[in-house]
Amino acid sequence: MSSSSRLFLPDAFLEQMRELLPDGADFDRFIAISQQPLRRSIRVNTLKISVPDFLNLVAPYQWELTPIPWCDEGFWISRADADNLPLGSTAEHLAGLYYIQEASSMLPVAALFSASPAPERVMDMAAAPGSKTTQIAARMQNRGAILANEYSASRVKVLHANLSRCGVSNTALSHFDGRVFGPALPETFDAILLDAPCSGEGVIRKDPDALRNWSAESTDAIAATQRELIDSAFHALRPGGTLIYSTCTLNLRENQQVIAWLVDRYAGAVVIEPLNTLFTGAERVVTQEGFLHVFPQIFDSEGFFVACLRKRQSVPPLPRPTYKVGQLPFSPVRTKERQTIIAAAEKVGLKWDEATHSLWQRDKEIWLFPLALEPLLGKIRFSRIGLKLAETFAKGYRWQHEAIIAFADPQAANAFELTSAEAEEWYRGRDIYPERELPADEIIVTCQRQSLGIAKKVGSRIKNSYPRELVRDGKLFSS
Template identity: 30%
Template sequence: MTAYVRRNIVLVFRGYVSVGNSFQEFVLKVEKQSESDGREDMLPELFKKRMQQMLGEGYISFLEGLGEQHCQALRLNVLKKGLDGSSAAEKYGAGRAGDAPEKHNAGNGEDMTVQCVEENADGADEKCSTARENSGTDFAHLTKVPWAENGYYYQPGDQPGKHPLHEAGVYYIQEPSAMAPAELLEVKPGERVLDLCAAPGGKSTQIAAKLRGQGVLVCNEIHPARAKILSENIERMGICNACVTNETPERLADFFPGYFDKVLVDAPCSGEGMFRKNEAACDEWSPENVKLCAQRQDGILDQAARMLRPGGKLVYSTCTFAPEEDEGSVARFLGRHREFTVLPIEKEQIGLTGCDGSAEYLGCGISGEAVSGDEIPDFHLEKTLRMWPQRIRGEGHFAALLQKDGDLFAETSSRNPKCLAKGVQGEQDKEMEDLFSFWKENIRFSICREKAGEGGIFSEIGRVVGMGEEVRHIRFGDNVYLVPTGMPSLGGLKVLRPGLHLGELKKNRFEPSHALALALPPEYAIHVWNLDSCDPLAAAWLKGQTFPAEGEKGWYLICVDGFSVGWGKLAGGIMKNHYPIGLRRKDFKEFWEQKSCMRMTPYWQYTSRQGFQRRLPVWDARM
C-alpha cells in the first residue's frame, strides 16, 4: 500500500464503516484499487486510449482485471500411463479436483499442502506425507479450467515445474486461456493435424492428447532454438505420432498441399494479453510492432489455407487485444479466401459467456481501421472468441474457428497413398538384430517370440506405445524412429523429430532412447525400478546421480510414483544413470531441501563425501 493510500484511509473510513463494512475489508479494497492504478501507469498511452475506445464504460473493469494476480494452470497428460495402467489424467484429475470458482479470482494465497499420492491394494488414496510452507504439486487442491479437458488451476505458491512428475511428463504447465484454441479445434483420433506456429509446445501436446496416438501430428516452428524446445516437450510428454519441423510456412505448404484435416495457427502477435503476466511486454509494445504482426499473420494464414483440405477446420488464435491482429486478421483473411466461413463457438457451454468478438472493434485500430472499408462484409465476427482478464480466470486471448468449403471425406490427390512415404526401411543386418534382442529381453510381448520377425517387432512396438500396429520404421544414420503409416515424405525438410525415437544402433548393442522410456507404459517393461517422489533419491536421479541397487542386471525403466522418467542400467550393484545430460536439473537441490516429506521407511541419502548412505526416517517438526 502506498503512503498516499494510507494518508487517505482516515479521511474516508468513517463513511465506509457507517454502512456496516469492516476496516480490514476497506483496506483490501483500497489496496486493490491502488494496484489497478499502478498497473494503469505502466500501460502505454496509445494502448490505453485504444482500449478505452473499444470498451467504453467497461474500461475500468478491464483495468481492475489487469490488477489481479495472474492465474496458473497445468494440463494432466492422458497419454502418460502409470504402473497400474491408469493415465495421469485418470489418477490425478477426474473426481479429485474441484470446480473452478465462478467469480474471477486468482486464488486466496494460502500455503500449499504437499501430498504424495499412492494407490493401495484397494485402490484408495494414501497420503504418504503432508507438509506446510513447501513447494510441490498437490493434486487434491487443483480446480478445473472450465474450457479445457484435463486443465486445472494450481495455487500461486506452488511450483509444479520443480517436481519430478513434471520431468516424467505427467502434466504440462500452461496458461489457462492458452488451452482454449486446441479445444476449439475438436481433434479426433486418426486425423491429420498441423500446429503451424507450435513452440514451446503447449498446444501441440494438447492436440496429441486428443489424437490418442492415432493419426499424424506435424508441429512446426520457424525459429531453430524454439524448435528444439518444442521437440523436447514433445518427447517429455511421451508423444509418439508427432513430427517436429523447423521450416517456413511457405515451404511447408509446398510439401503438404491440401493434406491436413485440422490446422492450428497460434500466430506470433504483439502480446498485449500477457501485460498482466509479463510486465516486460509493456516495454516492448509499440504501434509499429502491432502493424508488423498483423502483416505477418496475413502471410501465415494464407499458407495455412493451402495446407487445409476441403471441409477441414482451422483455428486462428493470438494472445493480444489488438483489433488489427484479431478480428482484423480474420476479416482480411476472409476477404482473400471466400471459401472459408466463421463457425460459431459454444461459449456458454465452456464458461465463456460474454466473450464475443465484434466487428465494431475493427474501427479501433491504433493506426485507424483494422481493415479497409471494402473488406468488411458480414463475416459474423461476433462468433469469434475474446477472452478478457476481467471476465475469466486467465489472460487475454482471441480465437476464431474457420471452416473451408468442400467435402471432408472426398479424397484429394495430395492425400493419395502414392504421395506418402514408403519409409527408409532398416536393413535386416546385425545392427537391427541388436534392436530385436533388446526388445525381446526387456519388453513383455503379446505375440509369440518365435514369430516376432522384423515386421512383427515394429508392429508390436506400435501397439505397446499406443500408435497401433500400422506403423513404419525409418533410419537416420544409426538412429531408428517409428512413424505412422500416414506420415508423408519428409525429404528436403528440416526435421528435428520424424516420429518416436526408439534408440541408437551402436557397435554390438542397441541403446534405447529417452523418448522410448517416456512413451513406454511401465506395465510392459520387464524390469522396473520405482522411486517415491518424496524420496531425495528421485531428485538425485534427475540430477544424474547413480545409486546402489540389487537385482537382475540389465536395463531398468526408472519410474517416479509409477510413471516412467528414464532408463537405468544395473550392473555390479550400481544403477547407472542414463538420464540425458542436457535434461539434468541442477535446481532440484534447493527444492528438495525445502520439502519435508515424512518417510515411514528407511531411504538412501546422498552426500558428496560419503556417497549414498541408508538413513532412518526423521520426524520434521514443521509438519
C-alpha cells in the same frame, strides 16, 4: 504512460481499450485485473495418466485445483507450498504428468477438437514451446501425426524437450517461416492450428513490460504478417478441414480483421464455425461472428482470441516452391531386421503400435516414424521425425531416453521402482545404490509407476544414464 508504477500501458493502447470496452466499469475492471498477478494453471498429460489418477496422486500436496471450464484436463492451481518448490521441480512435472500452461492458451486446442474430433494429420504452425502441441498429441492419444513447426531455431530445442518429457511420439519437427507451407504442402492437413505471432496485448499480467515497444504502426505490421500466415495455412488445409486461428492479443486489427480479410479473399470457401457452445460460459466472450474474444477480466486469465474456420472447397494453388528438399538420409528397416528389433525391444519392456509407427534407420540409428507423416517425406525437410529408438552396436542396442519415456511399460518384468530419495538422485545424474535386488541387467527405472529412463546394473548399483542436458540441480521434489 503507466497506470501503475509496475505496469507499462501506452496512452494509445489505453485509448484503443476504451474503444473495445466502451462500458466504463468494464474498462476499469480490465485495468484492475491487468495489475494483478496471473493465476497459475496446469494441464494433466493424459498420455501418461488419467485425470482421476492424477488428482489422487497429488492429493497429499493439498493443492487447491479449480477446473478450467474449456479443458477437462486443465486446472487453476493455488498452492500453500508455493514458496518452497517451483511447479517445474515436482516429481510429477519431471515425469511429464502435467504441463504448466496458461488457461486461455488451452482454448485453441479445445476448439480444434470440437470442430474436428478425429483428425489424422494436424499442423501446429507456430509450435514452441510445446504447450499446444503436447495438448494436441494427448487428444490424439499419439495416433495420427502432428507437424510441429517453429520459426525460431533457438526454440526448436525447447519444443523437442517438452515433447520428449511428455511422451509424445507422433510428431515431426520443422523449422520454417510458416509462409512456406501453403505452397509446399497444399491441401495436406485435416486440421491446422495457427497460434499466430502477435503484439501480446493479452499477456501483460505475466509480462508488465510486454507493451514497451507497442504502437498502432507495429500492430499493423504484425497484422500484415498474420494475413500471409493464415493464407498459407488455408492453402495447406484440405477441403473440409478445420483451421484454428488464435492470438494472445486484444485489438481488432490482428484478430477479427485478419479473419475478415481471409473470408473476403476466398469468398465462398471459408466458413466460420461459431464457438458460442464450446464451453459453459462461452457466451460471455463470443463475438457476433462467433469468435471467442477473451478479455482478462472475464475469466481472470490472459487475454486471448480464437476463431474456428472450415475450408468448404479448394482455392487456386500458390506457386510451387523451387527449392530442392534433398535426399532423405533414412531408409525403411527390412522385415527380418524389424522382427529382431521388435523382439529385443520387448525384452527390455519397450513396445509400440505397428499400426501407427514404422521403423526406419540412418547409419547405426533406429528411428520410429509416425505412419501418417510418411506421405510428406521428400516434400519438405524436417528437423526431426518421430523419435530415436536406439543406436546399434556390437552387443545389441542402446535404447534411447525419449523412446523409454514414450513406450516403456512401467510394469515390465525388468522395471524397478525407485523411492522418492532415489528418484531425486536419478534426476541429479547420480548413480543409485539400492539395498534390494535388481530384476535384470538392463532396468526400466520407475517412480510413481512412471518410466524415468533405462539403466544398466553394475554390481549392486544402478548406473545413471539420465541425459546430461536434462540433469537438474537446486531444490527438487523431496527437498
